[in-house]
Amino acid sequence: MELWWLILPPLFFGLGWLAARIDIRQLLRETRKLPLAYYKGLNFLLNDEQDKAIAEFVEIIKSDPHSVDLNFALGSMFRRKGEHERAILIHQNLLARNDINPEHRLKGQYELALDFVKAGLFDRAEEMLQKLTGSSYARVASQQLLDIYQLEKNWEKAIETANRLADGTASFQNEVAEFHCEMAQRDIANSQPEQAKTNLNKALQIHRKCVRANILLGDIALAEGDFETAIDYWKRIETQEPQYLSLVGTRLMDAYKQANRAAEGLQLLRTYLGSYPALDILDQVFQVISEQEGLDAAKEFLYAELRRNASMLGLKSLVDVELNYVAAERRPDLEAIRSLLHDNTKKLAMYQCQQCGFRARQYYWHCPGCAGWETYPPKLGGEGSAH
Ligand SMILES: [Zn+2]
Structure with missing residues (x-):
């Protein structure tokens, strides 16, 4: 039996419905x-x-x-x-x-x-x-x-907004911790260290690996004259993200010096350099050795490090040192080499955003180029692979 006619009534009904809605x-x-x-x-x-x-x-x-x-x-x-x-x-x-x-x-x-x-x-x-x-x-x-x-x-x-947006696909953990760090930095500028500490501890609660929070907690402790606590906060970075230690080398050394434990500080930096080689730490150790043990010792250290890890920036430091030793008649040659190295290492002596490529002499947690958070590896650019 033919059943096709059965679809006619709903078809007419449908057309009427359409006509009513569309001119x-x-x-x-x-x-x-x-x-x-x-x-x-x-x-x-x-x-x-x-x-x-x-x-x-x-x-x-x-x-x-x-x-x-x-x-x-x-x-x-x-x-x-x-x-x-x-x-x-x-x-x-x-x-x-x-x-x-x-x-x-x-x-x-x-x-x-x-x-x-x-x-x-x-x-x-x-x-x-x-x-x-x-x-x-x-x-x-x-x-x-x-x-x-x-x-x-x-x-x-x-x-508040990031918390509302957080779900299975995006946690906003890093960002929210960074926001608390920004608030802490504002508190520090407003001379409210206790409020800053509260914000930084919140940052660490939200994101255990928030290096910036430990850096700032150390800064507050140092400003309060509590060297031991400052050193303790900065040393914790090794258990968070060791490659960030390069950002606190100079701070650590200052705190050790103020606590009259400079030799211990140098020893710690040399240990870091051995475990997590980075140009920043190399430079810091070099500076400390030249201050504490003199130029000869610093030069010897630099030669040994360069044999271990060849790098343009290390070479430039070496030429800087050699300029102190060189005889007057050979000085112009060495200075020419130095300026050549300087031109070639200018870009290397900068931090670079991994997201947008923006280069900066200063280390940024929040990229001025692309507004990304924690997009800068904490090491001077370019020569990364050798280290
Ligand atoms: Zn960027």
């Missing part, structure tokens, strides 16, 4: 009008000719201001080009309409918030992003808020 004439008009200019614009986009693409899209929107998707495309293109005011205007106009659906309204709010971020209007961005709480845009909105709070150095709110 078919409008749909046809749009598809008829769109293609040429739209594909022209798309073509320009694909060829990376943004200006021409924008011109085409502006034309389409002039003749058909109701095309929501095109408004979004244009808005985000203006934002990318840095024309924030025009992007803001497009998204505000879109939100002022009452014929857009709820999902488009949410998207419009989110896009407008991004415009505000790019324009540096953080207060307005924050307000807009907070409106998205509980919506399908809640998570991306929180991620934007987290960026804003970091730019504003509002660490309290950054911690």
Whole structure:
């Protein structure tokens, strides 16, 4: 028996439902009008000719201001080009309409918030992003808020937001510990060491391997004249991430000197150099030996180390030392070699962000180039493999 006719009633019902929701004439008009200019614009986009693409899209929107998707495309293109005011205007106009659906309204709010971020209007961005709480845009909105709070150095709110975002895929442990360290650094600057200690202990609770917290706890102890405690905090770094010891070599030595235990300090640094070779520590040990045991001993040490680990920076230090010994007539030659080595090691004597490649003489926990946290290996760049 033929059963095909059974599907007819639901089919008619379905068509009626569709017709009630879509203005078919409008749909046809749009598809008829769109293609040429739209594909022209798309073509320009694909060829990376943004200006021409924008011109085409502006034309389409002039003749058909109701095309929501095109408004979004244009808005985000203006934002990318840095024309924030025009992007803001497009998204505000879109939100002022009452014929857009709820999902488009949410998207419009989110896009407008991004415009505000790019324009540096953080207060307005924050307000807009907070409106998205509980919506399908809640998570991306929180991620934007987290960026804003970091730019504003509002660490309290950054911690709150990171905790809200933390889940199985991202723990934000490192970041939250770093935020507490930033707060501690602010406390130290405001002469509130007790508050700083509380923040640093929280950082360690959240992230056991937070080296920066132990460095700062040591700094506070040293400022309070408690050398032993300072030394103790810094020595703990060996059990956290030993390669970070290079950041505290000089501090450790200072504390040992102030505690009248300089020889013990030098011994410790030499042990570190043996276990975790790094140019920074090599340089620190070299400095201490020349101070405590004289230039001859320092030179001997440097030769021995260079035989163990050839490095341009080590060689430069060696030439520096040799300049103290060389006869006057040979001095110009050695100075020429020294300046050659200096030019070649300039880049090496810097820290480099692993994420964006930014180089800096100073060590950063928060990269000024890409805003990443703990993206700098704690050693001078370039010669890493030999060490
Ligand atoms: Zn970076």
